[in-house]
Amino acid sequence: MSRRLLSRPADQIAPRLLGSVLTVVCEDSPVSVRITEVEAYGGVGEDPGSHAFRGRTPRNATMFGPPGLLYVYFTYGMHWCANVVTGPEGKAGAVLLRAGEVIEGVDLARERRTSAKSDRDLARGPARLTKALGLDGSADGVDLFGDDTTTFRLAPRPIAPAIVSSRTGVGGAGAQTPWRFALDDPTVSPYRPAARA
DNA sequence: TCGCTGATCATCT
DNA sequence: GATGATCAGCGAA
Numbered sequence: 001m002s003r004r005l006l007s008r009p010a011d012q013i014a015p016r017l018l019g020s021v022l023t024v025v026c027e028d029s030p031v032s033v034r035i036t037e038v039e040a041y042g043g044v045g046e047d048p049g050s051h052a053f054r055g056r057t058p059r060n061a062t063m064f065g066p067p068g069l070l071y072v073y074f075t076y077g078m079h080w081c082a083n084v085v086t087g088p089e090g091k092a093g094a095v096l097l098r099a100g101e102v103i104e105g106v107d108l109a110r111e112r113r114t115s116a117k118s119d120r121d122l123a124r125g126p127a128r129l130t131k132a133l134g135l136d137g138s139a140d141g142v143d144l145f146g147d148d149t150t151t152f153r154l155a156p157r158p159i160a161p162a163i164v165s166s167r168t169g170v171g172g173a174g175a176q177t178p179w180r181f182a183l184d185d186p187t188v189s190p191y192r193p194a195a196r197a
Numbered sequence: 198t199c200g201c202t203g204a205t206c207a208t209c210t
Numbered sequence: 211g212a213t214g215a216t217c218a219g220c221g222a223a
Contacts, residue, residue: 039215049215059208076216077205083215096215115218127216167215199223210212 001156003145006067006086010040010093013086015181017095019159021103024133025151031105031133033123034157037098037182039167041083043091047179049167052092062141063092070152072130072140079127080136084144084154098126098180101187109133120186159183 001020006013015038023032041050041063051060051073062071063085071083071094087093100123102109109122109132116122123129130136144154162184166177182188 041215051215054209057209073215074207075214077207077214079216081215098215125217199221201220201222203219204217206214208213 001154003066003068006084007088008086010042010086010095011177011179013084013093014038014040014095014179015161015164016156016158017084017097018161018181018183019157021153021155021157022097022100022133023104023153023155024135024139025153026108026134029105029108031109032103033097033100033129033133034103035097035100036185037100037188038180039096039098040086040177040179040181041094041096043087043093050092050094052094056092060092063094064090065141066143067093068143068145068154070135070139070142070144072135072137074137075127080130081126082130082133082135082139096126097129099124099182099188100129100132101185102132124187163188 017038020035021032023030044055052063066089067086069085071085083094083096085094102122113122113132123132142152161181163182164178165180167179
């Protein structure tokens with residue numbers, strides 16, 4: 001994965017992130033997650049479901065930055081969600097990390113996710129994934145290809161998506177675009193509206 | 198396993 | 211003042 005590769009629309013990047021491994025190191029303790037489910041979000045006026053739909057605001061400013069940034073936002077009063085910023089700088093786009101499998105630092109992930117009934121639940125869901133990795137608002141805007149690659153790392157491990165679906169509620173040209181991609185994996189979050197590819 | 202509900206607050210209208 | 215890219219806990223089947 002490179003910054004140049006990420007400089008394309010989110011719906012093109014999303015499937016290529018499947019299988020990639022995101023590592024976050026906190027106090028010398030790494031937690032790595034193999035990404036199993038993602039969702040693409042478009043730019044201004046493109047995708048009504050996207051934070052960027054109505055233009056740039058202080059919150060979504062990171063989405064307008066260079067590809068390869070981490071966009072972390074707070075929602076529902078209690079949850080953090082993480083995205084990888086895509087598209088050329090200045091044109092908003094992001095890929096939401098919806099689910100993953102913890103493949104390194106399982107013990108630490110368990111400590112952070114005490115409510116998880118089994119290891120497969122550690123990062124099964126967008127907010128669970130950020131919690132397992134120890135991500136919060138302080139990680140917003142972090143550059144995955146910047147100087148601090150010892151703390152944040154994205155390693156490519158391309159796997160073809162097994163499940164592809166278009167998001168409902170997206171009209172116009174967007175209705176033709178597949179936005180959601182997943183592997184056929186037990187850690188994929190329960191909601192599967194998809195026709196299988 | 199499914200469906201419902203409460204929690205809780207930053208952001209935008 | 212309403213809403214949301216959600217989760218966990220509960221009861222029912």
